[in-house]
Amino acid sequence: MQLRKNRIRFTRINHIFISHLHGDHCFGLMGLVSTLGLLGRTADLHIYGHEDLERIFQPQLNYFCRDMPYRIVFHAVNTSVxxxxxxxxxxxxxxxxxxxxxxxxxxxxxxQPSDNHLIKEQMDFYQIPIKDIAGIKKGGDFITDDGVVVPNHLLTTPGPxxxxxxxxxxxxxxxxxxxxxxxxxxxxxxxxxxxxxxxxxxxxxxxxxxxxxxxxxxxxxxxxxxxxxxxxxxxxxxxxxxxxxxxxxxxxxxxxxxxxxxxxxx
Structure with a gap:
C-alpha cells in the first residue's frame, strides 16, 4: 500500500535488506513477496539478512508460494562485523x-565513483579518437602517436x-x-x-x-x-x-x- 501511495514501481525492487528479525521489521516481507508474484514478476528477488531469515521464510514460501513465477535468493549477513x-x-x-x-x-x-567529465575543447585539440574516450573518463592519460603523454587532468574535470x-x-x-x-x-x-x-x-x-x-x-x-x-x-x-x-x-x-x-x- 505504501509503495502504491508513494508511486514507487514494484519492478524497481530487486534487493531487500532486512536489519533484524523483529516483527515490525520483517512481518510485511511475506505479503510483499506474494504480491510481486501475483503481479507477474519473473526476475529474481534478492533478500539480505541474518541467516535465520531463510529458515523462517522458506517454509512459508514452500506453502503459500510454491507456484510463484520468480525465484527468491537469500543472502546470509554476518551481523557481528x-x-x-x-x-x-x-x-x-x-x-x-x-x-x-x-x-x-x-x-x-x-x-560507485562516477566518470570524469570530458573537456570538449581539449578533446578536439588533441584529436582524441572515440576508442580512447572511455579510458580517459575513467582517469587514464592519453598518449599521442608521437608518444607524448597528455595527463588526464588536462582532458577532464572531476565528476560528482x-x-x-x-x-x-x-x-x-x-x-x-x-x-x-x-x-x-x-x-x-x-x-x-x-x-x-x-x-x-x-x-x-x-x-x-x-x-x-x-x-x-x-x-x-x-x-x-x-x-x-x-x-x-x-x-x-x-x-x-x-x-x-x-x-x-x-x-x-x-x-x-x-x-x-x-x-x-x-
Missing part, C-alpha cells in the same frame, strides 16, 4: 553491526563525489559504528526515546533523539533523519527539538517524506 554484502556498477552496500536484543545490522549504501546513505535501525547508543559511517551524506538513526528515558533506552537496546544526534555529530554526517518513535510520546516535535540542540541538520522521518542528497564535486 562490517562487510561488503552487495555491489554492482552503481552502488556498494556494507553492513553496519548494531547493538540490539537480537542480531541486528544497519546498511551503508555508497555510490559518490553520495552515501546509512540506515541504522534498532540499536542502543554505540560509538563503534562511527568509523563505518564517517562523513556519510545522509544518516537515518533510530530515536525511540527522549533523553529523560535513556535508562529505559539502554535497557531495551534503543537510543534517544539526543544520542542519535551525538552519533551524527561524531560521524560528521551532513544530514540526520530520526525515526522509530515510541508511542508513549504524542508530540514528535520534542524529538526534533532535542536532536537539533546537538546536531542542527536533523529532520523527522514521516510517511511519504522525501530527502534529497545533493551532488558535490570531488
Amino acid at each position: 562490517s562487510e561488503l554484502v552487495y555491489e554492482d556498477h552503481k552502488v556498494k552496500v556494507h553492513s553496519i553491526p548494531l547493538k540490539h536484543r537480537v542480531p541486528t545490522c544497519g546498511y551503508l549504501f555508497t555510490e 563525489a559518490p553520495r552515501s546513505y546509512a540506515f541504522c535501525s534498532d540499536t542502543k547508543y554505540t560509538e563503534s559504528i562511527v568509523p563505518i559511517i564517517q562523513d556519510v551524506d545522509l544518516l537515518y538513526h533510530e530515536a525511540t526515546f527522549l533523553a529523560g528515558d535513556e535508562k529505559l533506552a539502554a535497557k531495551t537496546f534503543h537510543s534517544s533523539a539526543r544520542q542519535a544526534a551525538e552519533i551524527a555529530k561524531l560521524a560528521n554526517a551532513k544530514q540526520l533523519i530520526i525515526g522509530h518513535f515510541s508511542t508513549r510520546y504524542k508530540d514528535l516535535s520534542l524529538f526534533e527539538d532535542e536532536a537539533v540542540s546537538v546536531f542542527a541538520n536533523t529532520a523527522i522521518a514521516k510517511e511519504g517524506c522525501e530527502f534529497s542528497v545533493p551532488l558535490s564535486t570531488r
Whole structure:
C-alpha cells in the first residue's frame, strides 16, 4: 500500500535488506513477496539478512508460494562485523553491526565513483579518437602517436563525489559504528526515546533523539533523519527539538517524506 501511495514501481525492487528479525521489521516481507508474484514478476528477488531469515521464510514460501513465477535468493549477513554484502556498477552496500536484543545490522549504501567529465575543447585539440574516450573518463592519460603523454587532468574535470546513505535501525547508543559511517551524506538513526528515558533506552537496546544526534555529530554526517518513535510520546516535535540542540541538520522521518542528497564535486 505504501509503495502504491508513494508511486514507487514494484519492478524497481530487486534487493531487500532486512536489519533484524523483529516483527515490525520483517512481518510485511511475506505479503510483499506474494504480491510481486501475483503481479507477474519473473526476475529474481534478492533478500539480505541474518541467516535465520531463510529458515523462517522458506517454509512459508514452500506453502503459500510454491507456484510463484520468480525465484527468491537469500543472502546470509554476518551481523557481528562490517562487510561488503552487495555491489554492482552503481552502488556498494556494507553492513553496519548494531547493538540490539537480537542480531541486528544497519546498511551503508555508497555510490560507485562516477566518470570524469570530458573537456570538449581539449578533446578536439588533441584529436582524441572515440576508442580512447572511455579510458580517459575513467582517469587514464592519453598518449599521442608521437608518444607524448597528455595527463588526464588536462582532458577532464572531476565528476560528482559518490553520495552515501546509512540506515541504522534498532540499536542502543554505540560509538563503534562511527568509523563505518564517517562523513556519510545522509544518516537515518533510530530515536525511540527522549533523553529523560535513556535508562529505559539502554535497557531495551534503543537510543534517544539526543544520542542519535551525538552519533551524527561524531560521524560528521551532513544530514540526520530520526525515526522509530515510541508511542508513549504524542508530540514528535520534542524529538526534533532535542536532536537539533546537538546536531542542527536533523529532520523527522514521516510517511511519504522525501530527502534529497545533493551532488558535490570531488
